[in-house]
Amino acid sequence: MNTVSRDAKxxxxxxxFAGLAAxxxxxxxxxxxxxxxxxKERVGGRVCTTKPxxxxxxxxxxxxxxGQDGNPLYQLAKEQDLLVETIAVSKIMCLPHSVTPRDYFFMEGGKQLSTDRVDPVCSLFSKLTSKAFESELEDKHRALSLGDYLDVSFAESPLATSEDGTKIFEWCKRSECTDEAAxxxxxxxxxxxxxxxxxxxGFFNSLGPGGYQAILDIVLKALPSGTILNNTAVKIIQWDLKASSQGDKDEEEDHAVxxxxxxxxxxxxxHVIVTVxxxxxxxxxxxxxxxxxxxxxLDAIERLGFGTVDKIFLCFSERFWPEDCAGIQLVWDEGPEDKAVYSSEDEEDAWKKTWFKKICGFDTVAHHPTVLCGWITGREALHMETLEDSEVGDTCVRLLRSFTGWSVPDVSQVLISRWGHDPHVQGSYTFVPQWVNGVKEHEALAAPLPSCSQVSKSKPLQVLFAGEATHVNFYTTTHGAYLSGLREAERLINHYSD
Ligand SMILES: Cc1cc2nc3c(=O)[nH]c(=O)nc-3n(C[C@H](O)[C@H](O)[C@H](O)COP(=O)(O)OP(=O)(O)OC[C@H]3O[C@@H](n4cnc5c(N)ncnc54)[C@H](O)[C@@H]3O)c2cc1C
Structure with missing residues (x-):
């Protein structure tokens, strides 16, 4: 590498993950x-491993x-011996077909649903979403929203004629919202x-006791000390600055950014690589x-969706659920994901009073025998973030009592994520809204500045963009973020090696 490139600032x-990888x-x-x-004071961004x-x-x-094949983070974790043999049962980005028989489903009135009732609906839901993920939608469905496509397809099934079937299908949709952050x-x-x-x-939840932080630590080891300046929020990026007119200045001292x-x-x-x-x-x-x-x-930033998914951890003094129970799923009679309720204009903020109806269930948590993790998304998650932890905890206990009928003790500790109100994140991850061309917008977001048409007049590659939202195929994920950081680093490496 020559001096010019070695000294490039x-x-x-x-x-x-995107910034660290870059x-x-x-x-x-x-x-x-x-x-x-x-x-922030810490590194990792949307990776946040804690011990509360x-x-x-x-x-x-x-x-x-x-996923494993082609996933650089899986590879890294494997090489560094960070994986342990465990089987995951999860919600995030996990389609409802992964619901195991050990998930306990309860109706609002306290009735427990048998797996015979739940499984056929979840399998149909999984089949329908897979069709969308595998780009196998019929033409008549292609212009629809995911919700509308699922509704019209489900309506053609005999399962839609049973009341329980319809309610379980609504549960599946609510659960899918955690995957889509919508x-x-x-x-x-x-x-x-x-x-x-x-x-x-598939899903791989077998990170050892260090969790995701252990993968971050590997990447961090590659950085000389002093590389990261914490508590250093960027306010303004001035770019396309013209070369200094002072004749006595070396050209290299004129920085474009x-x-x-x-x-x-x-x-x-x-060069600046923006990964926010x-x-x-x-x-x-x-x-x-x-x-x-x-x-x-700017259009891409506006058009792509960025939704909120939050977790609610409830720590109890003792386990009150059966040992074989992997999760307590709440099947509401009617909920925010019902189209009529979602689009109701009767009372603009009525949904705030029933924000908790967006909680699709509580999963057990690996290595924490007395902890449950609830999931909530979208505007209801944003609203929940404004409430006191204790209010959220009490509400969850009330739900658990009324749905299961079990003797549920008061919660001892509550931990809530507040990604939507985190000023340095402002949500959880990206989705592609209806009517938006995702590929076009992800690519527009990733395009470096100055644009091709400006390059002849300006220094090239002044502002580059990485981060999960800039990845066309792996948006929403840690490996998408990581690969986007590699992509922009390689763009600069290639530039200097030309
Ligand atoms: C609840 C939740 C669950 C998830 N579950 C999974 C999962 O199971 N698997 C998976 O693969 N992905 C999951 N994701 C998504 C994954 O965490 C992200 O896609 C990935 O971590 C994003 O990395 P990034 O580098 O693109 O962005 P970030 O991690 O957001 O990093 C951006 C960094 O920029 C900093 N920043 C922001 N503004 C400024 C500024 N003005 N100046 C300086 N710094 C700034 C931020 O503090 C942050 O550290 C989940 C996300 C959430 C929120």
């Missing part, structure tokens, strides 16, 4: 002036490695999810860049 904004790859390639500017209850970990953010499946495009690629090897931080630190750079979440871009993209981002990028 590169600022990476954000220390999630920085580690550049440093490995010989770049010596790489800094990561991270707003015992010495065992709880993942407030990402938990599963999705308030409702009526917001999500049915045809576009065919571009999401689920890697072979200047990064201004909230703490008044200023970094000159030749789509939620942060939605909130700040119009003020964060000078000159403003091109219309194609």
């Amino acid at each position: 590169i600022a990476v904004v954000g220390a999630g 920085a580690a790859t550049l440093i490995k390639a010989g770049f010596q002036n790489v800094k990561i500017l991270e707003a 209850f015992t010495e065992n970990i709880i993942e407030l953010g990402a938990n599963w490695i999705h 308030s409702s499946l009526y917001e999500v495009s049915a045809s576009q999810i065919g571009y999401y690629i689920a890697l072979e090897g 200047q990064v201004i931080c909230e703490n008044d630190h200023i970094f000159d750079a030749d 979440s789509l939620g942060v871009l939605k909130q700040h993209a119009r003020t964060m860049f000078e000159p403003a981002l091109p219309k194609s990028k």
